[in-house]
Amino acid sequence: MKKLLTLLLVCLVFAACDDKKSGNAEMDKFIDDLMGQMTLEEKIGQLNLPSSGDITTGEAKSSNIAEKIKAGQVGGLFNIKGVEKIKEVQRIAVEESRLKIPLIFGMDVIHGYETVFPIPLGMAATFDRAAIEQSARIAATEASADGICWTFSPMVDISRDPRWGRVSEGSGEDPYLGGEIAKAMVYGYQGRGDDAYKSNNQIMACVKHYALYGAAEAGRDYGTTDMSRMRMFNEYMYPYQAAVDAGVGSVMASFNEVDGVPATANKWLMTDVLRDQWGFDGFVVTDYTGIMEMIDHGIGDMQEVSARALDAGVDMDMVSEGFLSTLKQSVEEGKVTEEQLNLACRRILEAKYKLGLFDDPYKYCDAERAKKEIYTDEHRTIARQTAAKSFVLLKNDNNTLPLDKKGTVAVIGPLANSSSNMPGTWSVAVNLVAPKTLVEGIKDVVGDKARVTYAKGSHLISDAAYEERATMFGRTLNREQEKRTDAQMLAEALSVARNADVIVAALGESSEMSGESSSRTDLGIPDVQKTLLKELLKTGKPVVLVLFAGRPMTLTWEDENVPAILNVWFGGTEAAPAIGDVLFGDVSPSGKLPATFPQNVGQVPLFYNHKNTGRPLAQGQWFQKFRSNYLDVSNEPLYPFGYGLSYTQFDYSDVRLSATEIDGNGELTATVTVTNKGKYDSDEVVQLYIRDLVGSVTRPVRELKDFERVTIKAGESKDVSFTITPEKLKFYNADIQFVNEPGDFDVMIGGNSRDVKTARFKLK
Template sequence: MKSMQRLMMLIALFAAINSTAQTTTDPKMKPFIDALMKKMTLDEKIGQLNLPGSGDIVTGQASNSDIGKKIKEGAVGGLFNIKTAAKIRAVQKVAVEESRLKIPMIFGMDVIHGYQTTFPIPLGLSCTWDLKLIENSARIAAVEASADGICWTFSPMVDISRDPRWGRISEGSGEDPYLGSQIARAMVKGYQQNDYSSNTSIMACVKHYAAYGAAEAGRDYNTTDISRISMYNNYLPPYKAAVDAGAGSLMASFNEVDGIPATGNKWLLTDVLRKQWGFKGFVVTDYTGINEMIDHGMGNLQTVSALALKAGVDMDMVGEGFLTTLKKSLAEGKVTQKDIDDACRLILEAKYKLGLFKDPYKYLNEERAKTDIYTPAHIKAARTTAAESFVLMKNQNNLLPLKKGGTIALIGPLADTKENMPGTWSVATDLKTAITVREGLQNVLGSNAKILYAKGSNLDADSLFEQRATMFGRDLVRDGRTAQQMMDEALAIANQSDVIIAALGESSEMSGESSSRSNIEIPQAQKDLLMVLVKTGKPVVLVLFTGRPLVLNWEKANVPSILNVWFGGSEAGNAIADVLFGDVNPSGKLTTTFPQNVGQIPLYYNHKNTGRPLTDSLWFQKFRSNYLDVSNLPLYPFGYGLSYTTFSYSDIRLSSATLGKTGNITATVTLKNTGNRDGAEVVQLYTRDLVGSVTRPVKELKGFQKIFLKAGESKAVTFTISAEDLKFYNSEYKFVAEPGDFKVFIGGNSVDVKEASFKLL
């Protein structure tokens, strides 16, 4: 017992050390920056707040470019979307050798789910429920990005979203604030490593603060209208978790909050972020975020620039509102010298923390790009991570895994497209190196099976829609044949085959920024193809590509097996083949609810009850909260995902029926692998607060563990519950745990759970 106590004390000590490592300030930083700022002119201070894009910079002309001239004048604080150590060195050289005060610049990029080695889109990553795997993906991204001169990433995106019509749901971690918070911490740690002493640690920029994922109608950049109590309980937790993890910067969101755009919202950027949470980093706008407040109706460029600065924005991305108006606003008394100085100091502090004043070329070792980018170890990690992210949604009669033999028909517009495998926001990826499904099957099968291929259909019957859905070099090369001709070819090879693999769904740019959809079904041209393939009577496996939850009613009812592969990254094709043929047993679980139709949206597991909930029936009851034409149930619930094996759960065993304000209780189930394959199960813990001073959700995720069991093996899985886990924000925005009755649920998804009860004293 004493040795266990010592171990727990050591763990607590290491945790404290890690926590303080993020927040401890170098005592030399303040006097250094004080002295520097005394030398700076007003124009130079304002220049630090300016973040243009890389613009017209080309190799060998950095000094003579328009941006180069501004850098010499001290009018640029950093650049983004410029890469390679050679190019960045040339620009940094202008800053530190040709400007008056030789202040280095910070260089950022959208390193969202990997750099050149690309991992699954963030929504897919979240479906691994594996925090170490997720942290490692960010660590590898930081190693590669820093080897190309980048020291700042506009990631992680931690927006909670309950609306799959919103394209950027693909870039976040789903609908749950608890899981989103855990992933936010893991990503920040992966990028920053608790400090910036190494040249492989880069600064995270948490986005989009705040509540961007609640855009009305799922339409990007749209209005949001959320109560503050919902913001505190549902939308803000992942941002706070990232701040608590030591994130160096935040990005303001495009949407409004309480009628004021986030970019100019003092309550959001100062009262909550700095005063309540103690954030010490800097805030940057999103692309032209200040300028966009003009169309929101907040005033002209000078007015909105002053509003943003006074609200708590420190750096202006692209819009140059700060650069062109703050001097005038200062003269007119609309901003103060302290407002400008405070913002400037935070930018300089970020550069100091990154070690750029000590060595402006810290991240510019060109040899690292030869050894640290797209390495065999990174490629292997990408393949493993992709396979862990896939969600097996249906597997009738154990069709999967497939045998490595016979003749296989591979059909679909997404079966042989390198450009669409990495997914949206993979800006640094070399698309030519991505592995297609066709290549992956060939790599895994070798000469053991015969693969026949046909495209089968275009992405969509509408060529203009397909253009919009394949931007940024993600072209599918539209086939000029008629739909019937393409289908006939597909049927010809299907009839020669033992099994059909249909690679269908969204192209990579059908989700992501500015890719909202009002119809979230598989495009009809592809669905028509799928229907014909199923009619052949051959076994059909749907390999589903998507960046969002889709409406899949027909597919669920008629297709024997459905494997949701999201967009798996560089190694997508290999990982898909690994799972299809059983080299990897899928263990992904959904982090978003799949609706039966768009009319159910927003649909999420942790909803509130109504005063007239459905009682015994799951279907229609008059004068109850439901629909005439569809049940309240999701098509696939949060937390859902199948395996090639099966698992059973015992009843929950509580260590006590009561929980005090201090101390804890444990909830234990015995998990058994009841199938004949080894596999992993994500065991999920939910609670329900039955009576509260404000209404509480019907379930809330409070813990999870990914457990690997060999066939036939059993294991006791234990969760510890304390009063801290039961806290929420009440109507006074105080974080409290209220005494009363609680339910606890444990299971493999948010619906199929065991249940027990306890009381908080």
């Protein structure tokens, strides 16, 4: 009997181990055989991800990389640029280490490689799934041609606080839009389903930052996040899950804490939700020094936080080398088990197997590809077209835009003649002198039909130290070379402006005023730029504000005083000619805001899919005592989510429903007719919102549930239909169960979240 129980126990142990295997018998056997040859130290080595130091994204550096690779103490490297360098490092791994295990090479390929697309917030403004997937496909093609097989993208953190600098890297405030973009990016990088990683131009994606990083208190980077589980799942978690459902190969832990535990050590996040609930089967990597930073969080020393990270479900340690330096001791002391270590090692090896690195360690090291497939004319053309789709026309009084290609156009402002700021933040592989400046882009578009003049007009910011912080990583605006006084620069700008027929004011943020560790408390156009803008308006000439921005900004004064405002985000390497295309009417603007623009910072956080209070303010009211409102400003945003003008006018018919009732297995179709009543062919983003009128828990006033970007010619009408199923009506209830509930629903369709046509139906 005792022997039988022992045999049963052994069988159960092996069965538990088998549960962790992939189901790919060939891969499982290969990895079993390889791990059978590995020492404990070599298994730990696979979990170590030091930085090459080639492109720095943090303060810490790793050393003696080559010797560690030879000793089997490195699983991968990141931010090393250049196929020849990568090939040489890979050669050390597969020729000079004992087991010849290849390395995985990662990089922050966030919105393009050398051909850079708009910042992710700008890409979200396209509301174009196909264009977003294509941008990731091109990024993967270029990065893989230069030796990279793993990207730390997409970043899908929902943020409702534009003070947070990294709002520029995400998709805005809406979980559905964020989820659609997450899927498109994963497909673009990896390929779809069984076709993923088949080619040497497909790379592994890494969804980040898991989880809730965009909800940091006060919009201050790396800060604490604290919210209810119901809010997490209804408002923040879906984009991560969507990436998992799309087959994302890896997940990056976030810096912030969740429920009082840093995400990097949060077992509920990394195991209970990510793996057990969502079925994620890839590997989890920390963010830069994420393990080390938990010491400052206050949950233990290096050995303790490293053990907690492994126990939580983290598989790879980026830069901290806590796994490398402490896990052996923790195994010996019983703080972690060898089974946990084996499982993490297996996941890293599986990723390398899926990428095909065991079959060909040099799969991504074809130097001929690097010569032919990076920053190509074709890629640049697509980037230019995509950038134009991302621009959002915020105001256009008296049809100031489009401009005529005639007369004299004065391009004025500190961002008018900068190439390095065009790509935007987190464009680490770009050649900063390659993009055209806005002045050059406009000259290209108008050719010999108009004269283009230029003046800088002002510094970026009056405070020199602030400007230095805002122009890091080579994004200089040559302040140190500017010997003229503010008065002299302004005088030159006004002279240029007075001799022009129209003024294009290139103002706003520099690229590094958003991004990591770039939080702001003042979201307006900086002081000296605003002074310049006011003086330009006094000339009486038509002024177009070309706004460079990495976040929603406060533009109340500008909206009241400037005739036309075109928000161009940071449009990538082809931003300048794309801006020219839109300014002069070769392309009609069609971007829509993926995040609400507040009237002032005091309204933040402000987002469209909020809940009602028990004392809501009546629609159209500004203030009523004992209602939810402010004394000094209305509750309304300056520009709502989904907003964006065009050079034409789109009219929406009433919503037509195919049925007014559906049951749990049914569906209905909601249709509107959209008519282009203007003179320009243009795209329109038709948006579907739904409100659950009565629920067991309170529900938002509206939620985006679908959208379609359509091209409608001048004078043409098109029917746009959406299918509504019970699945679209589900939400997480108080027990964190994903359900729908019978009752009445409003369906709203329009060109933004505010201006909609409404109909009602019932779920039985």
